[in-house]
Amino acid sequence: MTHDPDVLVLGGGPAALCIVSELVRHGVCVEGIAPESVHAPWPNTYGIWASELECLGLQHLLAHRWSDTVSYFGEGGGTDRDRPTLHGIDYGLFDRAALQRHWLENAAGVSWHQDAAERVDPGLDHTTVHCRSGLQRQARLVIDASGSRTPHIRRPDHGPVAGQAAYGVVGRFSSDPIAPGRFVLMDFRSDHLTDLQRTEPPTFLYAMDLGDGVFFVEETSLALAPAVPDAVLQQRLQQRLDRRGVRITEVIHEEFCLFPMNLPLPDRTQPVLAFGGAASMVHPASGYMVGALLRRGPDLARAIAEALSERPGLGSAALARRGWQALWPTELVLRHQLYQFGLERLMGFQDSLLRRHFETFFSLPQEEWSGFLTNTLPLPRLMAVMLRLFAKSPWELRRGLVLGAPADQAPVFAQSSG
DSSP, X not given: OOOXXXXXXXXXXXXXXHHHHHHHHTTOOEEEEESXXXXXXXXXXXXXXXXXXXXXXXXXXXXXXXXXXXXXXXXXXXXXTTOOEEOOSOEEEEOHHHXXXXXHHHXXXXXXXXXXXXXXXXXXXXXXXXXXXXXXXXXXXEEEOSOTTOSSSOOOOOSOOOEEEEEEEEXXXXXXXXXXXXXXXXXXXXXXXXXXXXXXXXXXXXXXXEETTXXXXXXXXXXXXXXXXXXXXXXXXXXXXXXXXXXXXEEEEEEEEEEESSOXXXXXXXXXXXXXXXXXXXXXXXXOOHHHHHHHHHHHHHHHHHHHHHOTTOOHHHHHHHHHHHHSOHHHHHHHHHHHHHHHXXXXXXXXXXXXXXHHHTTSXXXXXXXXXXXXXXXXXXXXXXXXXXXXXXXXXXXXXXXXXXXXXXXXXXXXXX
């Protein structure tokens, strides 16, 4: 007969592996339940600003790193179209296998049950997880790290959730789709679009040179509810490549992504804890999360380990409350609310207004815009940066940031776009 663990983690992706490895490092007895093998390769790519990993001493987990990092915010034609905005800061792409191996090795000895959690029943002292196979496991605390679509975490209903969608291809091309050795964060050039498409929600190219003649090109939308359809993103990527006379000669990998950008924070009084997407940890302004997992996982694990050792009699509700307080302290809640306020304003911006916004944003000092995108600025500094951005913005942009875009300028997808 196996003993019940102190903590049971649901999920087998980056969030689950991160928190399991941190709990093990703090001496917590933990098990996991995942619908697929935790050794199965992850399908999606994960990018990060290199400085985020350098602060943690984890830069060795990068497969690629670029110093030539740029964006394009010029209009479809004219002399400024091809003038890049230089970011001057290194960007990296995770070695997914190395990141996965890093967490699994740190969690050596953990028992993983390959099963699907169908029901979670919190009790006074323990919480019981009922699985599809009939397996039942109890733990003093359950952490749901199974993603934003989990049915086990309560959160308020604030209406439709905006999604950032992307379609990408890793492959070889008839000619270089971007400059060799370059990383392109956002290419908003729109000379490949029809007049009708320019009235629809804008999309941009996210692209990188992976070396050896291989490139990753991805058409990406900003947050929208409902999200931009995959077919639209595929069509626009093809149009973009066609306009530049570039053909895909070999598809190595296709990627479909959808990130919830304005997911409400969970009910932080519930007796089940969450981590990762289930805990609304996706950055509302950038869609990134792995850096947040790496930074916030240790503090959460430490708080849980201390609660377990200091108060051996604490039940599920009390342990979850300690976890929620550590994961979402007041400072981070307020920062999250500021980001969501800004996202709501940007969601109504048309192409030209978005270009002006991003041009202004990236004209801020580097430590300010990068701290904003990584959610590493303390609350007073974040507020100061947002005020500085407002002060630097032209009048039309200020109006949109305060009142939202006028109704007659709000982008709407035409039926023909699908």
